[in-house]
Amino acid sequence: MKTLLDADYTTQNEKAVVRLFYKTESGREIEEISDFKPYIYVLPREHGLERLKKRIEKLNSVEKLETVQMRDTDHEIEVLKVTLDHPKNVPDLRPQIKELEECKEVREAHIPFAERYIIDAGLVPMDGCEALDLRIASFDMEVYNPRGEPKADIDPIIIISYADNHGLDKVFTYKTVEGLDLDYLDVLKNEEDIIKKFIETIKERGIDIIVTYNGDNFDFPYLKERAEKHKIPLSLGVDDSPVKMEKRGMNLGARVRGRPHIDMYPVCRQIFNLSKYTLEDVYLEITGGEKKDIRVGEMAGIWDNPTTEKFKELLEYAMSDASSTLEIALDILPLHYEISRITKELIYQSSRSGSGQRVESLLIKKAFEKKILVPNKPSDRVVDERQRTTYAGGYVVEPKKGIHDNILLFDFRSLYPSIIISHNIDPSTLDCECCPEDPYRSPTGHYFCKKKVGLIPETLEGLVQRRIDVKKRLREEKDPKRGRFLEVEQQALKVLANSMYGYFGFPRARWYSKECAESIAALGRKYIHQTIETVPNFGFEVIYGDTDSVYMIDKSESKRKDILKHSKSFLDRINSELPEAMELEFEGFYPRGIFITKKRYALIDEKDMLIVKGLETRRRDWANIAKYTQEKVLNALLKDKDPNKAAKIVKDVVQEIKKGKMPLEELTINTQITRGMGEYKTEGPHIQAAKKAIKKGLEFKQGSIVTYVITKKGASISDKAQVIDFVEEGDYDADYYVNNQVLPAVLRLLEALGYSEDELKGLGRQTTLS
DNA sequence: TACCAGAGGAG
DNA sequence: AAATCCTCTGGTA
Numbered sequence: 050m051k052t053l054l055d056a057d058y059t060t061q062n063e064k065a066v067v068r069l070f071y072k073t074e075s076g077r078e079i080e081e082i083s084d085f086k087p088y089i090y091v092l093p094r095e096h097g098l099e100r101l102k103k104r105i106e107k108l109n110s111v112e113k114l115e116t117v118q119m120r121d122t123d124h125e126i127e128v129l130k131v132t133l134d135h136p137k138n139v140p141d142l143r144p145q146i147k148e149l150e151e152c153k154e155v156r157e158a159h160i161p162f163a164e165r166y167i168i169d170a171g172l173v174p175m176d177g178c179e180a181l182d183l184r185i186a187s188f189d190m191e192v193y194n195p196r197g198e199p200k201a202d203i204d205p206i207i208i209i210s211y212a213d214n215h216g217l218d219k220v221f222t223y224k225t226v227e228g229l230d231l232d233y234l235d236v237l238k239n240e241e242d243i244i245k246k247f248i249e250t251i252k253e254r255g256i257d258i259i260v261t262y263n264g265d266n267f268d269f270p271y272l273k274e275r276a277e278k279h280k281i282p283l284s285l286g287v288d289d290s291p292v293k294m295e296k297r298g299m300n301l302g303a304r305v306r307g308r309p310h311i312d313m314y315p316v317c318r319q320i321f322n323l324s325k326y327t328l329e330d331v332y333l334e335i336t337g338g339e340k341k342d343i344r345v346g347e348m349a350g351i352w353d354n355p356t357t358e359k360f361k362e363l364l365e366y367a368m369s370d371a372s373s374t375l376e377i378a379l380d381i382l383p384l385h386y387e388i389s390r391i392t393k394e395l396i397y398q399s400s401r402s403g404s405g406q407r408v409e410s411l412l413i414k415k416a417f418e419k420k421i422l423v424p425n426k427p428s429d430r431v432v433d434e435r436q437r438t439t440y441a442g443g444y445v446v447e448p449k450k451g452i453h454d455n456i457l458l459f460d461f462r463s464l465y466p467s468i469i470i471s472h473n474i475d476p477s478t479l480d481c482e483c484c485p486e487d488p489y490r491s492p493t494g495h496y497f498c499k500k501k502v503g504l505i506p507e508t509l510e511g512l513v514q515r516r517i518d519v520k521k522r523l524r525e526e527k528d529p530k531r532g533r534f535l536e537v538e539q540q541a542l543k544v545l546a547n548s549m550y551g552y553f554g555f556p557r558a559r560w561y562s563k564e565c566a567e568s569i570a571a572l573g574r575k576y577i578h579q580t581i582e583t584v585p586n587f588g589f590e591v592i593y594g595d596t597d598s599v600y601m602i603d604k605s606e607s608k609r610k611d612i613l614k615h616s617k618s619f620l621d622r623i624n625s626e627l628p629e630a631m632e633l634e635f636e637g638f639y640p641r642g643i644f645i646t647k648k649r650y651a652l653i654d655e656k657d658m659l660i661v662k663g664l665e666t667r668r669r670d671w672a673n674i675a676k677y678t679q680e681k682v683l684n685a686l687l688k689d690k691d692p693n694k695a696a697k698i699v700k701d702v703v704q705e706i707k708k709g710k711m712p713l714e715e716l717t718i719n720t721q722i723t724r725g726m727g728e729y730k731t732e733g734p735h736i737q738a739a740k741k742a743i744k745k746g747l748e749f750k751q752g753s754i755v756t757y758v759i760t761k762k763g764a765s766i767s768d769k770a771q772v773i774d775f776v777e778e779g780d781y782d783a784d785y786y787v788n789n790q791v792l793p794a795v796l797r798l799l800e801a802l803g804y805s806e807d808e809l810k811g812l813g814r815q816t817t818l819s
Numbered sequence: 820t821a822c823c824a825g826a827g828g829a830g
Numbered sequence: 831a832a833a834t835c836c837t838c839t840g841g842t843a
Binding site (some may be wrong): 096155297298403404405406407408439440441442443444445465547548549550551552553554555556558566569570595596645646647648649663665668669730731732733734765767789793 | 832
Binding site for chain 1 (some may be wrong): 823824825826827828829830
């Protein structure tokens with residue numbers, strides 16, 4: 050029993066050796082593969098194969114030349130498989146071959162060597178890891194920051210905290226005060242020693258996976274620079290190699306050889322939809338518990354003049370950073386083990402890759418098994434071109450505005466995946482010559498081969514079948530721990546299946562096909578239209594629908610039991626006319642709902658739970674007070690059916706705001722900086738607040754979420770916007786929060802109920818503003 | 820007042 | 831570095 054944690058290659062005696070880093074039952078194992086060689090495929094121009102072969106033979110670093118039969122999109126071809134002596138020579142050889150007159154194209158020259166080996170050898174990263182009790186450690190650092198953002202060339206690390214899943218908690222520092230009693234505290238001599246001690250601890254504890262919160266872009270780069278300053282090698286690798294900072298787009302990735310480092314910050318941003326992603330927020334989301342927090346502005350002061358109480362707080366805070374990061378990791382890592390196993394990516398990769406990359410890794414693996422040539426990545430010019438062309442997506446029904454009772458919801462189970470499978474939608478089956486008579490011809494005029502299953506439908510079918518199998522095992526599983534793994538696996542399979550459609554339309558995709566993407570969306574529209582047209586025949590009325598769902602009410606029945614019976618016959622009728630892999634499902638019955646506009650509505654379910662879609666309550670860029678008040682008003686309208694109660698709620702809140710005593714945490718607005726700070730044509734409040742904060746020493750960049758308040762001082766809203774760190778309790782613009790936050794959010798609901806504007810003024814603005 | 824840029828949600 | 835559809839705000843002319 051062993052599990053593959055990491056892989057790379059080294060050069061020994063001028064030969065490339067693939068190294069596979071395993072965790073075994075007894076410890077660690079590094080397997081070395083020295084007989085594997087890199088190769089690329091060369092597509093000849095017409096009748097050029099033999100001449101091309103002769104020319105390539107003469108080139109340096111070519112070890113072997115074979116003619117092989119491969120599939121390229123929709124046809125079989127003979128291509129040259131060129132085996133090289135060493136992966137480092139691929140970048141040189143590729144353009145030399147590309148320039149040859151008889152060469153049409155070079156393929157698969159950019160697949161990293163170790164990953165190539167994993168694919169070809171059929172290895173599955175992280176397979177079996179549950180059985181091995183992986184040793185997982187987290188660490189976090191506190192840094193001396195007397196001037197705001199710390200600078201690694203000047204400001205030392207003052208604390209390193211450490212926690213692992215085998216019971217060791219440590220805080221390494223080099224200062225202490227009288228009367229401290231913390232069992233995890235380890236006071237050393239200086240910064241150099243805490244760095245050394247940290248490295249030692251990771252090694253002595255035999256750690257398999259290192260986790261951090263923002264380690265890619267803060268802790269590791271900072272630690273590396275400080276270690277270099279002290280001339281300590283940051284040799285955390287299992288082969289004692291130093292931590293390597295890799296460039297990944299705009300950000301960095303910290304790679305520890307053989308002991309994968311996983312940064313939970315980007316992972317959490319991908320998995321959760323939160324207003325912001327501080328460690329405290331994420332910890333609350335996962336465990337429901339509060340985490341110790343201190344104001345970072347206080348840190349340098351405490352370090353310089355430590356009182357027993359404050360210094361203890363600082364150390365406790367440091368410890369909780371490491372232990373909560375570990376707790377988050379233990380909760381989320383199983384998902385990433387599964388993603389790694391499904392996509393065959395190393396966990397270092399899969400924990401940092403997006404949907405597009407994951408789908409692509411899976412397809413490359415499948416293409417290898419089916420002897421299909423992998424398309425090259427598109428050039429920047431092609432990507433630009435693809436970005437300029439768009440296509441039509443899902444259909445949204447204009448809602449019947451206002452309150453409705455006894456609402457039924459139906460939706461298509463996995464609409465797009467089921468369309469891809471039933472219509473065999475794939476670049477290789479697109480408009481094929483053998484079967485133009487497609488009874489299911491897509492409304493865009495495209496048709497798909499009926500004889501040969503495409504790569505993507507086949508891959509998707511594999512995911513769907515595997516998920517059905519996992520769900521079956523899940524039903525039979527008695528052990529809750531194994532049950533959780535199966536649940537996570539079926540979720541991961543579902544997410545991956547659902548991202549296949551998006552992949553077709555992704556401009557950087559190797560298997561990009563706008564025709565496929567638009568055919569899928571067009572067929573989706575066809576099926577939902579078909580469904581909507583059938584609705585009146587059964588005495589129902591559609592009140593709303595979006596892409597794959599239909600909300601309707603029953604005009605002929607009034608009892609729940611009769612309504613549900615009635616809907617069954619509707620369902621049977623629709624499903625009898627659908628392709629086999631497709632199904633419309635009954636999704637729910639809602640006693641009451643309010644529909645405002647497209648993509649904005651709220652429902653009460655049969656357990657009296659409020660479900661809100663698209664409204665301010667759901668948005669991070671609205672103040673809590675507006676979101677919370679809107680939610681209360683929704684409950685008054687839908688549960689209590691009492692508009693007067695709703696009016697009272699609004700009046701009371703408006704009064705509270707006007708008193709000037711509303712806590713700041715009810716008033717903060719979170720907005721992300723989605724582009725580079727210099728790229729804005731118009732700068733909204735969050736950008737102007739961020740700019741002011743940058744001048745005062747805080748760091749904001751693309752991707753940061755700005756938490757700000759509209760204060761009293763300034764002319765425009767943007768002038769008044771200040772990042773929360775600089776706002777005093779009570780300094781807020783009450784008129785803004787009444788007129789631009791609370792009232793718009795609640796008046797929209799009441800307007801949808803048909804109250805006239807005059808009535809609403811009576812309820813809200815005039816009485817309260819006077 | 821009309822328009823557009825920007826953000827974030829739904830499915 | 832997965833897609834499109836849609837609403838709404840605040841800046842700008």
